[in-house]
Amino acid sequence: MVIGIGDFRGVHNCSAEGVVIGGRLFFVGLHAVVGVILLADVSINSTWLPIRTLSLTGFGLGRIDTTLASSANLPVFWAWFYSVLVSPNYSLILPPNRECSGIQCASYYFPGSLAKVTLDTPVGLPKNPAAFIVKNSTGYQIDFSPVDEFSDLNNAICEVYGSESESKSAAVLVCLKKSGTDLLAGELITTRILIIV
Amino acid sequence: MTQRLANVIYSLNTTGSGTIKDTSFLGQSQVVDYGPGDFFPFYQIAFDPTSATGFITALAEQLAVVDQYDALLLLQQLIAVPVAAFNNPPVRGIHSPEDEDVTGVYVKSGYQVPNLMLPD
Numbered sequence: 001m002v003i004g005i006g007d008f009r010g011v012h013n014c015s016a017e018g019v020v021i022g023g024r025l026f027f028v029g030l031h032a033v034v035g036v037i038l039l040a041d042v043s044i045n046s047t048w049l050p051i052r053t054l055s056l057t058g059f060g061l062g063r064i065d066t067t068l069a070s071s072a073n074l075p076v077f078w079a080w081f082y083s084v085l086v087s088p089n090y091s092l093i094l095p096p097n098r099e100c101s102g103i104q105c106a107s108y109y110f111p112g113s114l115a116k117v118t119l120d121t122p123v124g125l126p127k128n129p130a131a132f133i134v135k136n137s138t139g140y141q142i143d144f145s146p147v148d149e150f151s152d153l154n155n156a157i158c159e160v161y162g163s164e165s166e167s168k169s170a171a172v173l174v175c176l177k178k179s180g181t182d183l184l185a186g187e188l189i190t191t192r193i194l195i196i197v
Numbered sequence: 198m199t200q201r202l203a204n205v206i207y208s209l210n211t212t213g214s215g216t217i218k219d220t221s222f223l224g225q226s227q228v229v230d231y232g233p234g235d236f237f238p239f240y241q242i243a244f245d246p247t248s249a250t251g252f253i254t255a256l257a258e259q260l261a262v263v264d265q266y267d268a269l270l271l272l273q274q275l276i277a278v279p280v281a282a283f284n285n286p287p288v289r290g291i292h293s294p295e296d297e298d299v300t301g302v303y304v305k306s307g308y309q310v311p312n313l314m315l316p317d
Contacts, residue, residue, distance in 0.1 A: 043311065048206070048221070048304035056299045062284040064231065069238035072283060077243045078252050080282045081274050088216045090281055097199060097226050103266055106273065110281040111205040114215040128209075129303040131218060135204045136299050140280050141226060142198050144273050157233040161244030163253045170257035174240055174275065176233035183198065183231055187272045 051129055060112045060137040089113055096143045104146040111139035153177055153186045198280070199226035209303075231280075239279045 084090050085108060096107035114132065147153065156177035163170055177184040202224035208216040244253055260268055 045309045045311070047307050047309040048302075049307045051303040051305060054301045054303075056301045058286050059299050059301070060286050061281065062286050063229070064235045064279045065284050066235060066238045068283045069242055072239060072242045074242060074245065074248055074252070076282075077239065077278060078249075080278045081243070084277045084281050085270070085274050088213075090217075091277070092205075092217045092220065094223075104269060108273075108277065109201075109203070109220070110277070111203055111217065111220075112286060114207045130209060130306040131304050132207045132209055133204055133221065133302045133304055134207065134299065135222075135302065136202055137205055138200060139203050139205070140198060140200055140229065142273075142277060142280060144269075144276075157237070159237055159240060161240065161246065161249075161253065163246055163250035165250070168254050170254045172244055172253060172256065174237075176236060178232040181228045181230065183233075183276070185272055185276055187268070187275070 048131060048133060056134065059134055061110055061140050062138070084110075089115065094141060096145070097141065098143060098145070100143070100145040102146070104144070106144045107141060108144075109139055109141045111137055147184055147186075150186075152179070153184055156184065156186065198229045198231055200229050201226045206304075236276070236279050239283060240275070243278075 090113055091108045091110055094107050094109045096105060111134070114134075153175055156175040158173055158175040161172045161174070173187065175184075175186040202222075203220045204222040205220055206218045208214060208218050210216075243249060246253075256271070260271065263271075
């Protein structure tokens with residue numbers, strides 16, 4: 001009889017403990033499931049926290065000013081020529097405004113260079129700000145795409161430039177044509193190099 | 198060729214200060230009416246036969262050895278220079294009339310977790 005009671009109590013105790021453990025596991029699992037459901041829709045976005053705002057003058061770009069050509073500095077032009085598209089300080093690659101595919105398609109945005117702005121460190125500015133954001137700046141985007149036919153350049157305005165010497169001569173033909181709102185361009189460059197032995 | 202407003206993010210890291218990182222806003226594109234007359238005055242200076250001999254021959258020699266893709270890139274550079282370099286804000290330091298409210302903001306980087314409980 002005593003043994004029977006003991007067995008009964010033992011069975012009863014095991015069952016209760018199992019229910020408690022099962023309940024705990026259930027809630028642990030429930031927390032995990034609820035956590036996964038909640039976190040599955042959470043995104044962490046990088047953002048910029050403003051520190052100090054300045055008013056800028058002379059930033060951005062304007063229309064091409066042909067009156068500046070007379071005072072254009074030759075080395076400056078060629079320095080720009082070899083850096084304007086490849087330097088991340090001057091241009092940003094953007095998706096083109098019009099559909100275009102292939103390696104001949106390219107689109108660049110020119111917002112202006114930060115080098116033209118005097119960034120005096122304001123008093124109270126924390127050291128090492130990560131970035132400087134210029135707001136409402138005017139820039140220009142150029143979409144390059146191949147011409148459909150070379151004959152599209154018929155009736156283009158062409159200029160020939162060249163240099164000639166006894167040992168080396170070169171000629172550059174640049175053709176431009178306005179077509180609707182597009183500007184068509186072509187180049188042909190020949191060189192004659194005389195090697196003197 | 199189009200004109201468009203933007204909020205432009207420039208890096209101030211010592212290793213890449215002035216690098217254009219991205220744009221946080223890009224406005225609508227507005228077509229700009231450029232023609233050959235806007236570009237040739239600069240090419241006449243760039244290809245001046247008396248003073249630009251070295252540049253012309255260097256360009257010709259470069260084009261003699263590059264493929265069509267690289268040649269196209271050189272033409273793109275030729276088009277881009279007047280647009281990016283020769284206009285009033287960078288040269289004369291004056292705004293275009295439409296650029297009166299240009300501001301610059303020093304920023305530090307951070308992270309943001311959108312509040313799921315708030316409606317968009």
